[in-house]
Amino acid sequence: MNPETSLSEDDLRGIVWQVWTAYLHCTPEVEDSAEPMPDTADVTASVGVAGAWNGLAVIRCGLPAAGEIAGAMLDIDPANANPDDCTDALGELVNILAGNVKSLLPKPSHLSLPQVVLGRAKVVWPGTTPLHTLRATINAEPTILGVLRGDPKPT
Template sequence: MRSEVDGGPVSSEALQGIVWQVWTAYLGGSPPAEPLPVAAYVEPFDVIAGVAIAGAWHGHVVLRCRVDGAAAMAGAMLEIPTGSVRLDDIVDACGELMNIIAGNVKSLLPQPSIVALPQVVLGEADVVWPGSAAACELRTGFDEWAVLLSVLELERGLR
């Protein structure tokens, strides 16, 4: 796993630790020790799940992956065969994973901070968070699927 950006209250090492705990506890496996080839992270992702955090710190925690990878995670989390996973299962599982990940990220942030409900977007879309910049980014994966996790911090003047 590798970070392209690392700054602010959340380090790539801390995010990697959170991912390891979540993958182990909820998906029954651990993330890969090394990121997948760079090309796996440049292809357009068609599942984007994000959670906003507000309070003493303002920003978002975002997961991006391909729908096949999201289906594999949903199958593992819901203990059903990947081929039986429906789009609703993907939305539910990705939303719940982001709740868990964002809650763990929140524990590293200045307090008080609150976590909003997750939003999950399916399909290739240009999802943007205006005024936000990557504070931490982690390239990881689940099985053979690339997963990109980002912690985006809102610029101070926009809070």
């Protein structure tokens, strides 16, 4: 557990399991990611947290996983999920994830609106450090989920 927050890796694992089962209607395989969060992906969705604790909740995945997520959340055939469907679904999913993470953080903290980058792009967040990174699947398609902590400003 990180001394600055009560959010443990087990907490994040539980949040992912609850969100996947409730909103994606599947049981995810969740494992620690031995590799750091990649800085490129087909889809990157994030929500910022600001207040007593600063950081981000992030989901990164390939287009097949984005289609599976859109299919589950919007009740459509994943093969027919268009870019707007994927953007909407990933934005909502990361918002739900961030809201659950926020509930375990010091108060008061506030969430930003979700930001979703669709298309292979390098997306980085300067001034952050990875706190927890997990790999979860939806119908065998991998996603990377992370919580990044904002680095304190030097005094």
